[in-house]
Amino acid sequence: MTEGALAKVRQWFMIMRHYGGIKNTILALYRYDDLKVGKCIGADKYGNHYYQNHRYFVGRSRWVKYADRVGLDYDASQVPPEWHRWLQYITDDPPTTTPLKRQPWMIDNIENKTGTSQAYVPYTTVPNKIESWKPPSPTTTQQTVTMKT
Structure with missing residues (x-):
């Protein structure tokens, strides 16, 4: 070899x-x-683990392994903001070394629920402009035929 x-x-x-x-x-x-092989930098409260390997080029040297509970349904919205800053190279200090200062107006991370039963559906007060076609029922058709004869 x-x-x-x-x-x-x-x-x-x-x-x-x-x-x-x-x-x-x-x-x-x-x-x-x-x-990928790399050093585990830390984990968040949702069970995601964050890794880094400087041998990979910038943009691919930091990654996340999502928690096992999500299976194959992982999404970028499942990463909390403090780890998002580190993953996207906004800061070089991970939240394990320099935690993000919590402000009173900050809320916990909420993942995107699109495509699930918990998805946001806005309420509308505007009536539909187009009415959907409803085929005539068999009883209505029979009544109109008997009326013509």
């Missing part, structure tokens, strides 16, 4: 060790479509 191939095999074993075996590695690949 060449040195390049040996390095790939060594890297694969390092990734498998990081994820805890071949089963968990395949599960992580299925769930995240990517296998």
Whole structure:
């Protein structure tokens, strides 16, 4: 084997060790479509874990592994604002080292509920401009036929 191939095999074993075996590695690949190795910077109160590896280029060197409770239904709105600042390179200090000062007007993070039964549906007082077509019922059609004869 060449040195390049040996390095790939060594890297694969390092990734498998990081994820805890071949089963968990395949599960992580299925769930995240990517296998990254990095230092765990911290976790939030929702169970998300945040990682960083400076060997990856900027824009890909910080990532989040969402909590197991969300499964494959993870969304960027599940990241709280203090971690969003760090993930998007707005600040270099993660909330574990420099916590965000809580203001009285701040509320807890609420994830996007679009597509669920809890989605926001606005109330409207404006009547519809177009009325939907309702096909005539069989009894109405029979009555009009008998009236014509």
